[in-house]
Amino acid sequence: GNSVTQMEGPVTLSEEAFLTINCTYTATGYPSLFWYVQYPGEGLQLLLKATKADDKGSNKGFEATYRKETTSFHLEKGSVQVSDSAVYFCALHENSGGSNYKLTFGKGTLLTVNP
Amino acid sequence: ETGVTQTPRHLVMGMTNKKSLKCEQHLGHNAMYWYKQSAKKPLELMFVYSLEERVENNSVPSRFSPECPNSSHLFLHLHTLQPEDSALYLCASSHRQGGYGYTFGSGTRLTVV
Numbered sequence: 001g002n003s004v005t006q007m008e009g010p011v012t013l014s015e016e017a018f019l020t021i022n023c024t025y026t027a028t029g030y031p032s033l034f035w036y037v038q039y040p041g042e043g044l045q046l047l048l049k050a051t052k053a054d055d056k057g058s059n060k061g062f063e064a065t066y067r068k069e070t071t072s073f074h075l076e077k078g079s080v081q082v083s084d085s086a087v088y089f090c091a092l093h094e095n096s097g098g099s100n101y102k103l104t105f106g107k108g109t110l111l112t113v114n115p
Numbered sequence: 116e117t118g119v120t121q122t123p124r125h126l127v128m129g130m131t132n133k134k135s136l137k138c139e140q141h142l143g144h145n146a147m148y149w150y151k152q153s154a155k156k157p158l159e160l161m162f163v164y165s166l167e168e169r170v171e172n173n174s175v176p177s178r179f180s181p182e183c184p185n186s187s188h189l190f191l192h193l194h195t196l197q198p199e200d201s202a203l204y205l206c207a208s209s210h211r212q213g214g215y216g217y218t219f220g221s222g223t224r225l226t227v228v
Contacts, residue, residue: 034216043121043205043219089158093216102171103209103217107157 002027006090006106013080013113021075021109023064023090031092033057033066033073034103038087047075047088080113087111118142121206121220129228130196136223138189138206147189148217149181150205158205164189165211196227 007022025031032051036044048057053068062077073090090106119140128134138147149161163171164183178200180192189206203224207217 032216036219041221041224043119043221044207044217045219046216049216091216102160102163105158 002031002092002094002104004090004092004104004106006088006109008109009087010110010112013111015082015113015115016079017113019075019077019080019084019111021088021090021111023073023075023106025071025073025090025092025104027071027092027094029094031094033064034091034093035062035064035073035075036089036091036105038089038108040086044089080111082113082115085111085113119206119208119218119220121204121223123223124221125224125226127226127228128193128196130198132196133192133194135193136191136204136206136225138191138208138220140187140208140218142208142218144208144210144218145186146209146211147183147186148207148209149189149191150207151202152205152222153202162191193225196225198227201225201227 003026005024034049035047037047038044048059050057050066053066056065064073064075066073087108087110089108091103093103122137146165148163151159151161160173161175162181167183178195182190203222205222206220209217
C-alpha cells in the first residue's frame with residue numbers, strides 16, 4: 001500500500017535560518033504529492049503540490065520538488081519567519097483513476113521558529 | 116475562511132450527552148471526510164462519503180454516527196463518548212478525483228468530561 005514518511009520533529013530554528021523537512025513516499029503508481037500546513041488551533045491548509053516527476057511546487061517562499069528517482073518531496077524554505085511555526089504534513093494521492101479520493105498523510109513535523 | 120465551515124469550534128460535553136458536529140462546504144466538491152486528530156498521534160481517517168454514500172468506515176466505535184444528507188453537508192453525531200474521544204475533529208472535502216487535494220475546515224475541539 002501507499003505510505004508517507006516524514007522526518008521526526010520537533011524542528012526548532014532561529015528566524016532567517018534555512019529549513020528542510022524531509023519526506024519520502026512509497027506508491028505503486030504515479031502519485032500527486034502535497035504539503036499541508038496546520039497553524040495552532042486551525043485545520044490543515046494546502047501549502048503546495050506537484051503532480052508529476054520533476055515538478056516543483058512553491059508557495060509563500062516554500063518549495064518542494066517531486067523526485068521520482070529518490071521517491072522524495074522534501075520541503076524547503078530559504079529564510080524562515082516566526083509566523084512559519086506550525087505543523088507540516090506531507091501527503092500523496094495515487095492517480096489510479098476512477099473514484100480514487102484518498103490522501104495518505106505523513107505523521108506531521110512540528111516546526112518552531114524563534115525570534 | 117477556507118470554504119469548509121465547521122461548527123461549533125469548541126465543544127465540552129459530558130459522557131452521557133448527545134451532540135452533533137456540523138460541516139458545510141459550497142465548493143462543488145462531492146466527497147467529504149471526517150478525521151480525528153489527537154495529541155501526539157497521526158491523523159486518523161474516520162469516515163468517507165462520496166456522492167452522499169458512505170464508502171469508508173475505519174473501525175470507528177458506534178458512539179460516532181455520521182450523516183451526509185446532501186453533498187454540501189456532513190454531520191457527526193456523538194453519544195455516550197469517553198474521555199479518550201477528546202480531540203480535534205476535522206472535516207474535509209474534495210472532488211471524487213482526489214488528485215486536487217482536500218480542503219479542510221478549522222475543526223471542532225471536543226472535550227469529553
